[in-house]
Amino acid sequence: MKRIYALVFLCLSIFSFNSCKTNEQGFTKKDIKSSQKLIGLEFEEPEIETMYSYLGRNKSGYDSLRKVETPFEVFPSMMFDPHPVGFVFPEKQSDPIFIIPEDLELPENLNELAFYPIPKLASFIKHKKISSEELTKFFIERIKKYDGELEAVITLTEDLALKQAKKADQEIAAGNYKGILHGIPYGVKDLMAVEGYPTTWGAEPYKDQVINSTATVVKKLTEQGAVLVAKLVSGSLARGDVWFGGKTKNPWDLSQGASGSSAGSGSATSAGLVPFALGTETLGSITSPASRNGVAGLRPTYGRVSRTGVMSLSWSMDKIGPLCRTAEDCEIVFNAIYGNDPLDPSTNEVPFNQVSKKPSELRVAYLKKDIAKDTTEIGDMVRASLEVFKEMGIEPDSLELPENYPYAVFDIILRAEAGAFFDELVRSGEVDRMVEQDGGSRANSLRQSRFIPAVEYLQANRQRRMLIEEVNKLFKNYDVIIAPNLRSRQLLITNLTGHPVISIPNGFDKKGRPSGLTLIGNLYDEGSILALAKAYQEATDFEEKHPPKFIE
Known part of the structure; x- marks a missing residue:
């Protein structure tokens, strides 16, 4: 019992701005502080205090977004453009020609x-x-x-x-x-x-x-x-x-x-x-x-x-x-x-x-x-x-x-987009049914995609x-x-x-x-x-x- 009281006191004293208190969204200010390590940033406690309610609103937005069904065939409104500045598209020159041979005979061995x-x-x-x-x-x-x-x-x-x-x-x-x-x-x-x-x-x-x-x-x-x-x-x-x-x-x-x-x-x-x-x-x-x-x-x-x-x-x-x-x-x-x-x-x-x-x-x-x-x-x-x-x-x-170029990071483009397409698969837990579950598997790639920042x-x-x-x-x-x-x-x-x-x-x-x-x-x-x-x-x-x- 003494250990429990000590833990509560430590929490209240170190995070006097209620960092151990869970808001209606289900996360604490301590969670925010810990999550910074994943993105390589460090905000001070007053800044976290300021962000707290804002992040709660974000999470509410995510929850409402997930209630709307998005069919698989829907493309994002932001489309990739591979064309360099000033790119000139080729014009048609002629129709392709494919020659079908004449007078061919079937091989004696049809397996050929x-x-x-x-x-x-x-x-x-x-x-x-x-x-x-x-x-x-x-x-x-x-x-x-x-x-x-x-x-x-x-x-x-x-x-x-x-x-x-x-x-x-x-x-x-x-x-x-x-x-x-x-x-x-x-x-x-x-x-x-x-x-x-x-x-x-x-x-x-x-x-x-x-x-x-x-x-x-x-x-x-x-x-x-x-x-x-x-x-x-x-x-x-x-x-x-x-x-x-x-x-x-x-x-x-x-x-x-x-x-x-x-x-x-x-x-x-x-x-x-x-x-x-x-x-x-x-x-x-x-x-x-x-x-x-x-x-x-x-x-x-x-x-x-x-x-x-x-x-x-x-x-x-x-x-x-x-x-x-x-x-x-x-x-x-x-x-x-x-x-x-x-x-x-x-x-x-x-x-x-x-x-x-x-x-x-x-x-x-x-x-x-x-x-x-x-x-x-x-x-x-x-x-x-x-x-x-x-x-x-x-x-x-x-x-x-x-x-x-930062080639090691470019893979997040693929992984973030895959995470969006298979959002429901991950959130439903169905991703756990995939045959491969090791570190290099698609299942693991989809799970970790949720931690790629939009920025x-x-x-x-x-x-x-x-x-x-x-x-x-x-x-x-x-x-x-x-x-x-x-x-x-x-x-x-x-x-x-x-x-x-x-x-x-x-x-x-x-x-x-x-x-x-x-x-x-x-x-x-x-x-x-x-x-x-x-x-x-x-x-x-x-x-x-x-x-x-x-x-x-």
């Missing part, structure tokens, strides 16, 4: 179709060497045969796929051929809503979620006659390759994860379960699985592709792009899905211009310091790629990324604006920047600035696992990086190699 690029598959369908229904059933059977090992598919959309394939065959038979994607099967990362099917976001709390609408990108592909066969794994809420059903595997090494968070899109495309897939990237989620699984992955300019009907992780950093067999396939799919969507305020009408320049005509630089400092096998493969570019007639200039979030975005201007000055004299895929600041910088990149295979490590390199382009100039990527793939054969276990 699993790894054919889109133009060859399109040739067989257009010229009625195989029907869309037959090709769709072929890929569905591969999913049923192999996905038990890969864990790349969350939902097989078999009924929808067969319905779409039969419709494609009827349209083609009637002379209504819609183009190169007509009748071609594909998959989408399960962040994208498809009416009538679960949209799980890869996370236990949402595994039974059905969104009664369809994402704009899926609608666009449907309009062009493509056939959706599967919803593919996203790591839990777009983090890593672990989801509520397991861990998605790299087809080249089943002891290794497929990387994330577009893990299913990378793994399924690599293993020949789908000809191509759509993924999303906020901070490496297309380029990382593309590199890990040995496929091509295009992350377009921020705002190029609509995110309507797609889970948000960071409104100012999310992008949607294709993972494909080749850079040309990426170009085909990108051309099909980009463009303005009135429901996504970040999109616009900027045209896509295909580039037909020779490699030697492109203005190319490389990140010398970032490439030189990687002494691993991956670094050796990037340096070997530089020699290939030289053999192609390219003598790249060296370029260094800016170093005078620091805005300050980070002001620094981001400065970074945008400086990077624009560095890049504007070049068409393409050659960079390593990972282990480089370019991954964070280009995701912050909104620049497009493509990852393409460039070699294999001692264990026979693929790696990749990155080509960075200027805003809206996907054409240049695609042109150089296609030329590189013509000079090499990495994209022609496939995981042995999945070849029959």
Whole structure:
């Protein structure tokens, strides 16, 4: 009892301004004093006294805000603008041209179709060497045969796929051929809503979620006659390759994860379960699985592709792009899905211009310091790629990324925005149901996001604006920047600035696992990086190699 009296006396004497008294909002002045340590500030007791009632009103405001339901599809009124001061948008030059080969014959071993690029598959369908229904059933059977090992598919959309394939065959038979994607099967990362099917976001709390609408990108592909066969794994809420059903595997090494968070899109495309897939990237989620699984992955300019009907992780950093067999396939799919969507305020009408320049005509630089400092096998493969570019007639200039920025803090932009989107998940406690709960998990990231001050979030975005201007000055004299895929600041910088990149295979490590390199382009100039990527793939054969276990 004496200890209790002593504690009360100490509290009253040290905090004579009632710091131990809890107000109607449920916090004390002592709580305010302690919380200062989290934000690196220190106010004196009179100042805390002044703030006390104000913070109480703030908390009342938070409580009233939480009583109003905010649908997932609502964007913040403050929109990210990636455009440097004075930026000039490109004008349309000509419509992209994609050549469908003539006189192709089906391979004797039909299993080879699993790894054919889109133009060859399109040739067989257009010229009625195989029907869309037959090709769709072929890929569905591969999913049923192999996905038990890969864990790349969350939902097989078999009924929808067969319905779409039969419709494609009827349209083609009637002379209504819609183009190169007509009748071609594909998959989408399960962040994208498809009416009538679960949209799980890869996370236990949402595994039974059905969104009664369809994402704009899926609608666009449907309009062009493509056939959706599967919803593919996203790591839990777009983090890593672990989801509520397991861990998605790299087809080249089943002891290794497929990387994330577009893990299913990378793994399924690599293993020949789908000809191509759509993924999303906020901070490496297309380029990382593309590199890990040995496929091509295009992350377009921020705002190029609509995110309507797609889970948000960071409104100012999310992008949607294709993972494909080749850079040309990426170009085909990108051309099909980009463009303005009135429901996504970040999109616009900027045209896509295909580039037909020779490699030697492109203005190319490389990140010398970032490439030189990687002494691993991956670094050796990037340096070997530089020699290939030289053999192609390219003598790249060296370029260094800016170093005078607080890169360690920029991640709060993503985390604060994710915290807002998943506010209810955290406050309800449902976040505790997620499979991963360690320090690096999405669950933990969402919890700690509640402690990011709004002031620091805005300050980070002001620094981001400065970074945008400086990077624009560095890049504007070049068409393409050659960079390593990972282990480089370019991954964070280009995701912050909104620049497009493509990852393409460039070699294999001692264990026979693929790696990749990155080509960075200027805003809206996907054409240049695609042109150089296609030329590189013509000079090499990495994209022609496939995981042995999945070849029959």
